[in-house]
Amino acid sequence: MVRQKGGGIGIMAAVRVRCPKCFSEYAVSEAHLGRTGHCTKCDTRFVLVAIPDAVTRTVLTSLQKSPPSHSSSDIPEQWKVGDIILDIYEVKPLRPDKPYAEGGMGIVYRVFHHGWGIDLAVKCPKGSEFRSEEGKRNFERECEAWMRLGLHPNIVTCYYVRRIGGIPRVFAEFVDGGTLWEWIRDRRLYQGKPQEVLLRILDIAIQFAWGLHHAHEHGVIHQDVKPENVLMKGDIPKVTDFGLARARWAASATPSDSTKASLAVSWGGMTPAYCSPEQLQAAVQAEAGLPHDQRVKLTRGTDIWSWALTVLTMFYGRCPCRLGGHTAAEVFETYCRQGPPERFLPKMPESLIELLHRCFRRNPEERPRDMVEISDWLRAIWREITGQPYPRYQPTAADLKADSLNNRAASLLDLGNQKEAMELWAQAWREHPWQPQVTFNQGLLQWRTGRITDGELINQLEELCKTRPQSAEAFYALGLAQLERLEVKQAIEALDTAVQLGGGPEVVRTLEQARAMVADMPRCLRSFTGQPPYVTEVYLGARGDRILSGLDARSMRLWETETGRTLTTLELPTVATAVSTSADGRWQLRYARDGNFIVQQAAMPSTAEVFRKIQWGPGDKLPSPDGSHVFVTTEEYTIELRTAEGGELVRVFRGHAGPVRSLAVSSDGAWLLSGSSDKTLRLWEVSTGRCLRTLKGHTDPITGVYLSSDASWALSCSTGRTLRLWRLAPLTHPQKRFLAPILLCQVTTSEEASRIQSQFVELALKARMALAGEQYGVALEHTRAARQLPGYRLTRELLELWNRIGRKCVRRGLQDAWCLQMFEGHAGEVRSVAFSPDTCRLASGGVDGTLRVWNREGSAAEARIVPAHSDWISKVAWSPGGNLIASAGHDRSVRLWNSEDLRCLATLQGITTPINEVAFSPDGKFLFSAGWDRLIRQWDLESGKCVQTFSGHEKYINALDISLEGRWLLSAGEDGTLRLWDVQSGECVRVIAAHRDWIYDVAFVPLSRQAISAGKDWLLKVWDLETGECLRELAGHEGPVFSVGVTADGQFAVSAGKDRTVRVWHLPSGSCQRVLVGHMGSVLAVAISPDARWLISGGEDETVRLWELDWDYHFPGWSDWDERARPILQAFLARLATPNRALQSEQGTVGVEKAYLQQLLTELEHRGLGWIRAHGIESRFRELLTSLSPA
Secondary structure (H helix, E strand, O other): OEEEOOOOOOOOOEEEEEOOOOOOEEEEEHHHOOOEEEOOOOOOEEEOOEOOOOOOOOOOOOOOOOOHHHHHOOOOOOOOOOEEEOOOEEEEOOEOOEOOEEOOOEEEEEEEEOOOOEEEEEEEEOHHHOOOHHHHHHHHHHHHHHHOOOEOOOEOOEEEEEEEOOEEEEEEEOOOOOEHHHHHHOOHHHOOOHHHHHHHHHHHHHHHHHHHHHHHHOOOOOOOOOHHHEEEEOOEEEEOOOOHHHHHHHHOOOHHHOOOOOOOEOOOOOOHHHOOHHHHHHHHHHHOOOOHHHOOOEOHHHHHHHHHHHHHHHHHOOOOOOOOHHHHHHHHHHHHHHOOOOOOOOOOOHHHHHHHHHHOOOOHHHOOOOHHHHHHHHHHHHHHHHOOOOOOOOOOOEOOOHHHHHHHHHHHHHOOOHHHHHHHHHHHHHHOOOOHHHHHHHHHHHHHOOOOOHHHHHHHHHHHHHHOOOOHHHHHHHHHHHHHOOOHHHHHHHHHHHHHOOOOHHHHHHHHHHHHOHHHOOEEEEEEEOOOOHHHOEEEEOOOOEEEEEOOOOEEEEEEOOOOOEEEEEEOOOOOOOEEEOOOOOEEEEEOOOOOEEEEEOOOHHHOEEEEEOOOOOOOEEEOOOOOEEEEEOOOOOEEEEEOOOOOEEEEEOOOOOOEEEEEEOOOOOEEEEEEOOOEEEEEEOOOOEEEEEEEOOOOOEEEEEEOOOOOEEEEEEOOOEEEEEEOHHHHOHHHOOOOOOOOOOOOOHHHHHHHHHHHHHHHHHHHHHHHOOOHHHHHHHHHHHHOOOOOOOOHHHHHHHHHHHOOOEEEEEEEEEEEEEEEOOOOOEEEEEEOOOOOEEEEEEOOOEEEEEEOOOOHHHOEEEEOOOOOEEEEEEOOOOOEEEEEEOOOEEEEEEOOOOOEEEEEOOOOOOEEEEEEOOOOOEEEEEEOOOEEEEEEOOOOEEEEEEEOOOOOEEEEEEOOOOOEEEEEEOOOEEEEEEOOOOOEEEEEEOOOOOEEEEEEEOOOOEEEEEEOOOEEEEEEOOOOOEEEEEEOOOOOEEEEEEOOOOOEEEEEEOOOEEEEEEOOOOEEEEEEEOOOOOEEEEEEOOOOOEEEEEEOOOEEEEEEEEEEEEOOOOEOOOHHHHHHHHHHHHOOOOHHHHOOOOOOHHHHHHHHHHHHHHHHHHOOOOOEOHHHHHHHHHHHHHHHOOO
8 A cells, every 4th residue: 555645745734633542633733743742631642643544544464464465466666755655664765866776676765664763775676577476486585695694783784575566675774875886986985185095995895894704604695796785874884785686686587596595606696897707607607508506606705806896996986897897807907007097096005905916816715715814904904004903893793683583584474484484483482582573473373374262362462461561562462463353342452551651653553443443343243032942943034134033932033134133023923824914014924835934024025035944053063165175073172174085184173162062154165153162152264273253242052153154244042042143244354354464573773783782792791700700799780781781681591691690699589481382282181290300301190191291491292101090190299309200190099100211110009099199208218199088198119018197187188298308298188277297206286277168289388387278269378387377368369279389499489270370479478479371271280490490380271381480689698607508408418318328439428428519509509598608518518417427
């Protein structure tokens, strides 16, 4: 879509703006657009954006649709100054005297990006350059090499390639200083005294070499190096148009001619006046049709030749090689003999002459090896001339951070490379979890391709808003997703929040569009009640716009499908030949011969219309309209699309939380409607498997659905007395659908990115140096400063450094948390999860009876799986040594597994009821189990025998926990009590009536006399175990709390509940630090790693989720001892049955002591006491050992 900006260039017309809150309108000058205005009526501040005309209102197009140029086919090839393209790009004059630049490649425009607020250069090839669609794809592939170069101060940044008007257009950094060729031609290069000019040329040549070196190191050779392809930003040269000459050639070549850019590629584009001899030779070979593998291979040496020729041009004052760049060596010899051709030109230093002689050698192997050697040579010349070192530092390229990766992915998606785009978004997520644009784009594509449901996408984006409550981008993303699924009211709420948080003009425009869509959104138009089964007796008129439905045994209701408006109520005719007339005399009803009905307007036979009984969709199988496929419902609440012949699985539709009871499909096979016992309808896009919308409103299970032939409306009925009419047209009709745009990140200049990265490198280096010197407080502050740099807060490198420093610090609070990975595979609820002691592996068990072990950094496909029990697994536990896993099942068994290969080592005998819980003793010698028989059993793992039982609970026992030193056992269950047991004597020393209802889980609070319990009453409670007093209640869950865990330092707890959330709590204050959302059902299990960096959860949605926790740390300063460490040392030694003997081995006492000391130091770090010096711990450790030794 193109529109001309009102008023033209230089004329500021009056426009109208509207307050987004109270809708008051104001007339303002166009010059004020984009600024912040103030509504005098409702006191709201908002961005001034012109109210769009009905003809030119914003249409947000989706980059996901391939190719997107279809939606912009009306955009002309050439643009005019003042045009606004796609309501995003405003065409501006390149310079006051020049509207655009034109060359052999095409046209270069300057556009203002309204979303980003910056100017961009758009390079638009001529349409005649492309012979075919494949030629366009070749061009786009070549441009990708430029995008991959990222951000470097001496390279013009290519942000993305996008097809507009059917033409691939390259969007790049706008540089307004002109080209190096223009500087040569208009003599800007030669202003000043001779030495000043010489140093300026050397400065440009050095930076020019740095830019080319960066490209070469990324596997890209330019192949068209010349003064016209060097832009000047002040005194900084920036190389541009990487691969565009080659891309231009590729656009008109066949696929076999086009190859991937690398350090050894075939000829693909050049400027003859600056080409190397081997490039010319390759060109001749290509023109002669020589096979690809027989042509001369080009290396970085060809760029070195052209770079040297460009440097010679600066000393020559004009293009020196009129017969072609391959003659540069001869031309240079003439220059060396005759000197500069003009008086104003500086004389070339002898050392530079020597360098250029090397660059102009015929054999590329005899030229300098790379641009670094050249730049080092030039810097030596600078020192030789000035007596001073070259003042600039060689810049480092800014890494491709999440923003850049997102924009590259968006460009790839625009080009149809969906797989590569998803890979880049996954990489961006790893670099920066919960980055708004990345989260939205990745989720949107997953939804559009049927990998997740609309509900899952909204859950992700709502969690994004919770983790970024001040981010306009986060709420804008949520609003866009709600708008695409046409939840217009929720979209308006999110978009309004985004505007209030400072969202730009595109956010305001989208909010205006959403408000205009309110009247046309999909919804339940009407809900009818009646006596069953008559209410589900529904007849559709032949014209398809009226429905006749039963009220009771004697009457029918006539209504419109478009509005749901009731037209009349008619009594059923008393006999087959009778006619019934409505009370107002306007309508008549009679039976048709086939048992259906005929309705007409009274006294107007021509209006007679036959109403035929509709058939509610079946609940098991439904053939597609053309008979080629069949939709099949499954016991897993999914719908499968299979081929009619052979039954091959084509697609799976997932999302319902209950049995699917009815299916209906549109006449063209494009849309599927399903109704379920979960009381929802779901509208599916058959081609992708995407759940476009979940329709809610029924209060009883749905028993039948009907979809109109064009999918514009639907009917549903439930087990109650309700019939509902749904309007679907805005979702299913292309002209009415809203497609959210793929979001691009605000770009930054390469100079700014390089400056920030230099700061990052410096701060990270200082932090590592401080860390090496054990200055943890200093290291912490340097790392904190580095994390505050834009784009670096969640980089993996800094997170690793931050947490390494944090091992010697104290946790102060939770800064952030995010779901790092989701493991799928369980075929039922996940009931229990556990970390290995080294946190590298996770174990899970659930309703499917399988025990699964996952690598924390692996994928779901790498899980080791064993069918462990014939019924539910209710609990899995990892032994302290990490070599064993215990599992408890409802099949009345407890089993022990080798954690490496999942071999079953033992099944404990004597259990006669289902087991809910198992827990290892801290020394790993005993296992405790409990369950439905209300007994706790203590098992000797060496003999496999039960050595003790604990009785006292009156109902099922759900939870056990063992104290740090192994002396105390805590239990809880469905009788609502906590019980504290002395393990040695088996005596119950305290009973606490803790909750009004069941207790699901319990945990000791380390380094204290406290415990925490989780109950069915929606509460967590913290208890003083000495007094039995409830110290505090933690409220927040909106349903029963199923699982709880505590960090090793005793300061924080994690909980999981029926409300689908995981919550992190600060125990001393009782405050909720974070609510983690993502699970699609009740969260049944949660566990936190010993170092508190990781959290895992499992739930009703059959997934295991790994969360990363980002803590705020404080270094209290070094200390030789703290009494809080004493119980940890004592517990550590208590876990060794014969400490002195355990410290003797073939390695010698000292070596083994060091091994045990390291274990102890690691445990102290986990418990927030890592700041006690090792020698202080060692001294107390030996002291305690001595006290345990016999006299």
